[in-house]
Amino acid sequence: MYKEKLKFIDLFCGIGGFRIAFEEACEENNVQSECVFSSDIDKYAQDSYEANFGERPAGDITQIDEKEIPDHDILFAGFPCQPFSIIGQMKGMDDTRGTLFFDIARIIKEKEPKAFILENVKQLVGHDGGKTLKVIVQALKDIGYHVQYSVLNALDYGLPQKRERVVIVGHREPIMFTFPNPEKPYKSLKEILEKKVEEKYFASEYIREKRKVKHKSSYYPSIWHENKSGNVCSYPYSCALRSGASHNYLLVNGERRLTPREMFRLQGFPDWYKIIVSDAQAKKQAGNAVPVNMIKAVVEKLLPYVATSLDQASVLREYDLQYNPS
Template sequence: MKQVHIRVEDELYDKLNAYSLQSEQSMQDCVREAVAYYVTDMKRRQKDISNKQFSFIDLFAGIGGMRIAFDRAGGHCVYSNEWNKYSQQTYFANFGEQPDGDITQVNEKDIPDHDILVAGFPCQPFSIAGVSKKNSMGRETGFADKTQGTLFFDVCRILKEKRPKAFMLENVKNLCSHDKGRTFHVIKESLDELNYEVFYAILDGQNYVPQHRERIIIVGFDRERYGKDIDFKFNLTPKIPKPVMQDILDKDVDAKYTLSDKLWTYLQNYAAKHKAAGNGFGYGIAPLDGVSRTISARYYKDGSEILIAQEGKNPRRLTPRECARLQGFPDSFKIPVSDTQAYKQFGNSVVVPLMENVAKLIVEKLKYMDAEVADEERRKVI
């Protein structure tokens, strides 16, 4: 590794020092990160994007699963945001871009214009009390009243300011029933108030990867641009043949991924205890010719939800690379973080090929509606 000595103004030094403390990195790492970001971003700006069909932003980006999906659908990412420093590290390693940090501190006016907003926003409870009080007084309420204090509010304020043609939001299946259905009701109502036509479906990733993983996908189109007569269906094309666990497994796996005798005994006793009580809790041995359970961010703890049987020894957990494949990431995807962080990141990510299929449907719909709008404009001129 080469060394470079630089001199900086006091003001710039103070900013670097503040960022060093905030990010818990050395000053040297901060400077190297800044230089790498500048050089890469300069190359990115110069890169020919003439073949790209649309622009999008990547909010709550994680490690970039949604970005890969929309890139493959013909898009060009013009902005990304992710607060977790380890996810930022993985994102930078793969896309050469450092995502913005805390979305709540970002001015929506500063975000670039874009065609599609993409976000896998966290699910949080909404306060209904203030809304109910206003309703009882006959006063109007809006998304700001209902969603303030939640990260969904940040999605709404960006939609309101930038008015992209469309959006795609992703969340856990239980969003529909969260807080007795109130959360999802507020989400739908808020998007409707922003004048977007909304469609949603619960989709399972097992048609694209060997994992049972259900997620709710919410898609919206701008009624101010396309009118109210909008129809959209989640007509997906599953992968054939259907993937199975054997497809994503490595042949030679380090012994460190094999469960210790102590942990294996604990998991067996834990499962037996709950089985005796009539519960279905316990570890899961994934069938090699089938699909696994849903991988979660807690996989780093013991790997119990997805274990691989081994002849003559204890079962093992998946390697980080196998977790990446289980979510549909390509083998070229870089994993620059520790195993613990990698397990958390892939457990929190999306099934990339599923999102890619939905992205392509959105793009096809936008092409069709844009053509209709253009025809209408031509007729007005004539």
């Protein structure tokens, strides 16, 4: 028997990384969750989302009336990093017009959820000399939210992938939210890599031998990183998966490409998740996804403040230990 139900919306939902993180965290805390709205403009992402969750996301967020979106407790959004045109004094939300962040802000302003979690690339922190993030934070404060942000790394939350992202958390009430501490160790590559891999993912014998002459790895298994100039390094984890063409090639033990399932595992997607698209689309989708484990760690810290049925005692104790050490 669930203690309560939390409703959420999933903007720029992609293939559902936020949704999986939230639903897992809720289930583990005996809280029922319900997605009441999702949106993504990419057809293939919509296909994957529908295949796995039984709901097809709405399309272009700029064409959606915020008043038509159902009420919800929490909002999730991983949005593109875009510059703002700032003329004169900072005007908060007005400065964001013409960007996709503006659409997030107008929905938050209209629907007033208890909280939100936004995700963006690490470069947002320094984008346009820090002005972009400053405008975002100010706009969210202007519509009535307490806002915190931090750069988190998926490698610190159980995933063998070095993927740094800025996470922005907002809440209507003043709470003692803190970002999750790093969790060590991360999952071994042995748990990620498939045992049987199709031949099409392997490089030719000539290429493999050529790479091995060029580089000797200290780790096994390992992910080799080969850049445009041909320099190779290897680690017992992957560098960040990327959605498009990249000169940073990822190679398992210097021999083959990652399979779609391995890329999804590196992002924390469970094996029940159906991959219904081509290899090229799967690479794009994995590269665009949020790291599930990292977002789940953030959700778990925020959940006691959003779900009224949960005991906040442990949160308060952690806060006291961190800020009022005896």
